[in-house]
Amino acid sequence: MSQVIEEDQRIIEFDVRTDEMLVNMGPQHPSTHGVLRLVLRTDGEIVSELEPHIGYLHRCAEKIGENLTARQWIPYTDRMDYLAAMNMNLGWSLAVEKLMQYEVSEKARHLRVLIAELGRIASHLVGMGAYGLDLGTFSPFLYAFREREKILDLFEEACGARLTYSYITVGGLTADLPPGWLQRCEAFLEQFEPIIREYHTLLTTNAIFVKRTAGIGVLSPEMAVDYGCTGPVLRGSGVDIDMRRDGESIYTAMYDGYAFEVAVMKDGHYPRDHEYPAVPVDAVLGDCWHRFFVRMLEVVQSMDLVRQAIDRYSRCKGPLGEPLKLAEKLPAGDAYLETECPKGQMGFYLVGDGSAIPWRVRARSSSFSNLAVAPELCRGCLIADVPAVVGSLDIVMGEIDR
Amino acid sequence: MILVATGTVSVTHYLIVGAIMFTAGVVCMAVKRNALGVLMGIELVLNGANINFVAFGSSYLAGEGRSPLGLDGEVMALFVILLAAAEAAVALAITLNFYNNHGTVDVDRADDLRAQSTKRNHGNRHAAAAVAGNCLAGPPRLLCGNSFFGQPDGAAWKVCG
């Protein structure tokens, strides 16, 4: 038990030896992504304990799902990871289609790949920009958003919305692409290629950025797996898992025939690493730098996928096919499907009871488990490292609190 | 305004300012209960001395244009400033060490070397004054079981801990 401090009996006023301070990186803190409260126990500058408090953005999306039909719930999936709404819609639609064993047309499948990968690029751009902001540099944030605007324009032409699209729905997509959209998309990819190198010079190889991120918040592969981290956080620690390749058949069927390598460091080097800057000398596998670098590689990987999806989509003839009716009957039974979203593997689980309204709806959030690893990583680091570590996990509160 | 009206400033005026600073420093060292207050007193004393050094060494103030100390006054002032910096560094290191070990910088609490017996009766008189002075600061529950009732040292603390 704690040993009593020998005190002189004349001591009247109680001296609180408060060298350790309880500090609140409160809900409205500029660097936490959305509404997250981090309670830090700091001893001077060293953080001895960190405890995230979540739930500020909880909107009971899952309970509401129990009185809406599957297609009516799509807008709720948009608002979970609001930076990558397309991937959320895809995840939910595939889960429902898995329950109903419904096959979408081949054209719709290729269009879904095209839109999902564009959504991933947009999400990673925000992740990169916000991470620069956490480390104090403001300019990359604006460069990233300039590119993201172009993608949002493309989405706006496709489905009319810029943030919460509800474009991919159960049984296909709400509308086909307008004419000329593919040419504009290709034009965007053309001009986006050189800009990626610009981001590398701006951040990845920047000496101060490397100093702030290399070797900070090292997540060992075992701990990543234990905590259930997924996506770039997992791949940043060298674990070679990507749902687009190792996922369930209904999801991987969309990607078969597409040539792409998983952006993970296998025996010392990344795929096609001759095109990118070398890994800095003091970057340890699984630190903030690697998580950031994996995201940058995934952007390039998604660009290749989008190009392949464009020419496959343009080769499919015939109509896109109508999505299912709004109140489509769900068969009795349950289905769970995890898809590879930009932040990690987002799982959707639903239980049908024969009526159009699912009996139970549940979403497994990737950022939730990614954030769970933050207290482990931040133990013993400096206060200035906390935003660096939490930023590298690229969490979105909408997805965690649902 | 008397000084101003009586023409230029002479060494005496500097000496008077030095004297006031010196006395303020000595009083501050004597009176303050906070170790840092004592340190500030030392700084004031050193500065009082410095003023005198510079006053004697300045050719501006000297009557016949040749100051009694010549350049030595200013050089001595420089050395005083340097050594005051060194002294302050060590004094602060000791104070912070004391703070880390005892949790307070109250100079009256630094009496570990005093013999046990004198500490107790000395303690009572001091406790009365301390309580009078500090009962506002500490929350009321601290009044229970303090040394008024003459328990042996330390026991009181465990009671209300």
Add this chain to the structure above:
Amino acid sequence: MNWMANFLFLQQSTPLPVAAIDWHASLFVLFALVACGAAVMVVVTDNVVRMALHLVLSLGATAGLFFLAGAEFVGSMQLMIYVGGTLVLLVFGVMLTAQTKLVALRTPPGDRVIAGILAAALLAVLVQSAVSIETWRRPGRAETQPPTATPLGMALVGVRVDSPDSAAESQRRSGYLLPFEIVSVHLLVVLVGAAYLARAKRRRTPRAIDVVASADHPPSPRPSGRPDDREAASVLIGSGR
């Protein structure tokens, strides 16, 4: 009481033209008042942070006095080393220890009265000695050439080049090379000592957090034996899990 008279009616050196205000004197009065006022305030205030602020004011005014006395180099040194260095160190010390409970350690009133009497006595003695010497009271010729830092620098390096009549002294006054070296070595020793004293030592008593965080120890709701008035601590340890 003749010294009092002396003190008030110092003989006039030059006929006083009506308008000529001697800048040197008026600025001296200003700096002297600030210096002494702030010094007294340091003694009077109880709040240790206020004391630090008044000390900074007082030493800044002293630097002004040095400038007025023609010691430009010493004035700048005072500003830079004393106020800019030592007092920043002191303020750091104040910040580290100024927990709310310790900020205002009031001294018992009895001691204050005794201190006041002693101070008055000491001040009387000093002022009397300051005023009594005849030569000190003669106001200086303010018109000597503007001082430069070079003779001071040369003196420190060991070559005495100040006023020629000092050369006529029987014993040649030697420069300050040796003391200068000793002081620099002394500063090094002090720095090493201070760094050693203030090094982060293993804590004698385990803090609440170490006690709780140690894996094999079940987190007790409140660390006993040490009334921990920070409720927030329980938020971390036992909150709702």
Add this chain to the structure above:
Amino acid sequence: MAEFLMNTVGLPTWLAWSVTAGVAAFLILNVIAGGALVFIWAERKIAARIQDRLGPTRTGGRFGWLQSLADGIKLLAKEDLMPDGADTLLFRLAPYVSFCASFCAFIAMPFAFDVVGQRLNVGVFFVIAVLGLEVFGVILAGYASASKWSLFGAMREAAQVVSYEVPLGMCVVVPVMLAGSMDLVTIGEKQAGWLTNWYLFHDPFTFVIFWVYFTCAVASVNRAPFDLAEAESELVAGFHTEYSGLRWSFFFMAEYGSMFLVSGLAAVLFLGGWNGPIPIAELAGWSDGSAVTAPYAVRLLGCANLLAKATVGVLLMMWIRWTLPRLRIDQVMTTCLKYCTPIAAAMFAGVMLWQLFLPGGLLPGGRRTAIAVREGWLEQAVEKPEDSSAVSTDAGSSVSQQLAGVAER
């Protein structure tokens, strides 16, 4: 000017002197305050250009140059609130302490040959000393706002500024050593003539020292990669989180004032102060005072030169700010102790040896001969011992006049 007021206008002496002092102070204060306003606008525009956007365009005129005025009015209109736990006296005092500290260093800053507030013999030393005082404003603000975050910010900034004074002091000593005197006017004087006479190109060591000086200056002014105090991502806004309205603008002015001061000092010490790259004044034969307007024209040109160089320095700081991320507190400290100080010390030794073995300019054409530089001190003393009694305190006297009263041992 005082004489002019006394005899023509007939003011009593003390009123004349105080009016002159008032005018001089007003001038210096406005040059800097005006400068600060321009820099605020410039920072917005530069940041915008770097980030591929336009910056303020609508407030006034075509380029939004009234933006700083709009900011000023907004800040004036804002309510000056104070957190309840705050220590009122210190809370109010803090902005003025740091404001005065950064502005009163301009006393010793020469804008042209003799256009200087007060020609201090220890000019450089005085400026560095006063820069050190700005830390108090920050510490008081951090402590007085009674919030954990501002205390963190204040302690970080104080530690950083105090530790960066060491390499800063070392870098500043090099030009002083080259010029032989700490008087800024003399240092500027010695770099007159062509570009090659600037201390920057005096020898390779000074060139490196300039960049070390610039880094330490950026750090001691708390800008760019070293701006720990108001690290938005961690400490919200550092020590001036609780300030708003006019008080906050004082901190803002203090920051821009000291930025201008530090780059002005760099200009005087390394880039030849008021001497332009091409000595137009000498070439055009103005400096020998033939035309009536010559001295004013030369001084105006000098002011323009110095202001231009200082502005370039400030713009460089802004450019760095908008491109580099922020360093962590321990990395800032290590750069100071492990990189800046050793390099400064090594270069200092290098310049010393360079002076000894290869004095004079790097280029053979350097005007100063070996003897002049090394013996400068003793030579003047020898040639003019007789008029030691001559008393001339007018500011125009050259260094030798100042040393007139000294007999050579």
